[in-house]
Each structure stands twice: as C-alpha cells, then as structure tokens.
Amino acid sequence: MNRRSFVKNSSLAFGAIPLLRKDWLMKFMQENPYKMRMLRNGVGIFTEKGGTIAYYLSKKNIAVVDAEFPEQSKHLIDALQKDPGKPFEILINTHHHGDHTSGNISFKGIVNHVAAHSNSLLNQQRVAKEQNKEDQQLYPDITYGERWAYNKLKEKINTFYFGPAHTNGDSIIHFPHANIAHLGDLVFNRRWAFVDRSAGASVKNWIVVLDKVQQTFDKDTLFVFGHAFDPVKVTGYKDDVKAMQDYLSSLLDFVGKQIKAGKTRDEILKTGSIPGVTEWQGDGIERGLQAAYEELIEGVI
Numbered sequence: 001m002n003r004r005s006f007v008k009n010s011s012l013a014f015g016a017i018p019l020l021r022k023d024w025l026m027k028f029m030q031e032n033p034y035k036m037r038m039l040r041n042g043v044g045i046f047t048e049k050g051g052t053i054a055y056y057l058s059k060k061n062i063a064v065v066d067a068e069f070p071e072q073s074k075h076l077i078d079a080l081q082k083d084p085g086k087p088f089e090i091l092i093n094t095h096h097h098g099d100h101t102s103g104n105i106s107f108k109g110i111v112n113h114v115a116a117h118s119n120s121l122l123n124q125q126r127v128a129k130e131q132n133k134e135d136q137q138l139y140p141d142i143t144y145g146e147r148w149a150y151n152k153l154k155e156k157i158n159t160f161y162f163g164p165a166h167t168n169g170d171s172i173i174h175f176p177h178a179n180i181a182h183l184g185d186l187v188f189n190r191r192w193a194f195v196d197r198s199a200g201a202s203v204k205n206w207i208v209v210l211d212k213v214q215q216t217f218d219k220d221t222l223f224v225f226g227h228a229f230d231p232v233k234v235t236g237y238k239d240d241v242k243a244m245q246d247y248l249s250s251l252l253d254f255v256g257k258q259i260k261a262g263k264t265r266d267e268i269l270k271t272g273s274i275p276g277v278t279e280w281q282g283d284g285i286e287r288g289l290q291a292a293y294e295e296l297i298e299g300v301i
C-alpha cells in the first residue's frame with residue numbers, strides 16, 4: 001500500500017469523513033426533520049426516513065398507512081395531534097419491511113386497530129423473531145386476504161392484494177373518496193428496486209401485479225410510492241406504474257438472455273446497466289439482477 005492510499009484508508013477507518021457527513025446530516029435533519037404534504041380530500045403524505053406514509057384526516061378521526069421507523073412515526077403522531085381530540089382509528093401496513101412497520105410501536109395504546117395482509121403479519125413475526133425484536137413490534141390485530149374494506153371512518157378504505165411481487169404480502173390501500181392509492185413498495189419510482197426473495201417475492205408476478213394495478217385504478221387515481229429516486233416524486237399516476245412495470249420486464253428479459261448466453265451469476269451481477277432502462281438510478285442495481293437470476297435459475301431447475 002502506498003502512503004497516499006494508507007492516509008486515505010486510515011482517515012476512513014477513523015471515521016473522519018463519515019463524522020463530517022454525520023454532522024452535516026444532523027444539521028440537515030434538525031432543520032428538516034420531516035415533510036408533510038396534503039394531497040386532496042383529507043389525504044396527505046409524510047416523508048422523513050423509510051417508506052412514504054399516507055394519512056387520512058376525517059373530521060372525527062385519523063387513519064395512517066405505514067409507519068416508517070419509531071422516531072419518524074413519533075414525529076407524525078405529534079404533528080397530527082396538533083389537532084386535538086382526533087383519535088387514531090386505524091394503522092394499515094402495506095407490507096412488513098422495517099422501514100414501513102417498525103414505527104408501528106409508536107402507535108401502541110393510541111391506535112384502535114392495526115391491519116395488514118395475512119402474509120405481511122407472518123413475515124413481520126418471522127423477521128422479528130430472527131432479529132430478537134419481538135418486543136419492539138406492534139403487530140396487526142386485523143389481517144385480510146385479497147379484498148377488504150374498512151367502514152368505520154367517515155370515508156371507506158379498500159385494500160387489494162394481487163399476489164407475490166416485492167414480497168408475498170404487498171397490499172394496496174385505496175381511499176376511494178380521494179381516489180388515492182398507496183402502492184407501498186410495488187413502485188420504486190425511477191430507483192432500483194429491492195426484491196425480497198426471503199419473503200416470497202417474484203419479479204415475474206410483480207409484472208402481473210402491476211398490470212392488475214393499471215386495470216383496477218383509473219387515469220385520475222393518484223398513487224403514493226414507497227420510494228423514489230427523487231424524494232419529491234413519491235406520488236404519481238399510471239404512467240409511473242407502467243414505467244416500473246417496463247423496468248421489471250426489461251430486467252427479467254435481460255437476465256434471461258444473459259443466462260441463455262452462458263453468463264455466470266457474477267458476470268450478470270457486475271452489469272452496470274439494463275438495456276432499455278434509462279430512467280432508473282441510485283444504488284442497488286444488482287439486487288434486482290440477483291433476484292431475477294435466482295428466480296429464473298430456479299424455474300429452469
């Protein structure tokens with residue numbers, strides 16, 4: 001190792017650069033702890049760290065979809081409780097991942113119900129047991145299957161489940177009066193997606209699920225996305241759902257062709273781009289490549 005790379009590596013090892021970055025981040029976070037934006041008809045979104053939260057403020061009570069992390073959900077609760085006397089009626093999880101459910105715990109004792117697809121609950125329990133974090137969970141007391149409706153608020157909430165995609169427990173939460181649908185992590189808007197095969201994900205079926213999303217909702221439906229490369233673009237319309245579907249189709253097609261051409265797993269994972277996918281960015285292109293590879297190889301065997 002030459003001296004220059006030694007100095008560079010030691011400063012990294014001693015954390016000088018991460019520390020500076022941490023200071024900057026702390027300052028940034030203090031000034032911008034979270035962002036809340038009303039969309040329409042009492043439905044708004046909250047973003048800070050993790051999967052986008054949606055909330056519905058009726059005259060009498062509040063419904064919340066997803067909970068980010070414990071600190072973030074406390075920020076949301078504090079902000080929504082500035083309007084005193086409005087209880088939290090229901091919290092619905094789009095799926096089990098920690099950036100959507102670990103904030104559930106902040107609602108303990110203050111929300112009447114927590115709901116999710118039955119597979120989301122099973123996944124949440126399994127992961128919490130594996131990580132020895134069961135005491136940090138607030139599990140759903142209501143689980144549902146393909147379709148479910150909640151009628152105890154001023155306006156109805158509908159849920160839809162179309163099968164395995166990002167996990168095997170992704171449901172869509174629709175506020176029909178506002179025509180807003182929270183898609184959870186079914187759309188990573190213009191950002192490389194995580195495909196959780198350990199929780200029953202399927203790239204092939206994800207493409208089918210996004211077809212059903214486009215058939216079920218209309219051109220005016222405003223979608224909320226779990227994640228986006230540009231933090232402002234966590235909402236969108238059918239075009240964005242179609243773009244996500246096209247990315248997954250190109251991913252599957254490309255990996256299939258690479259396998260047929262005799263490429264190894266490592267060669268495929270090193271790919272820096274996917275033909276036909278021009279708008280997707282960020283870290284983690286390999287996560288989708290690996291998932292598609294494993295899924296296709298499994299299918300062949």
Ligand SMILES: [Zn+2]
Pocket residue numbers: 050051097099100185226227
């Ligand atoms: Zn997420």
Ligand SMILES: [Zn+2]
Pocket residue numbers: 095097166185
């Ligand atoms: Zn997720």
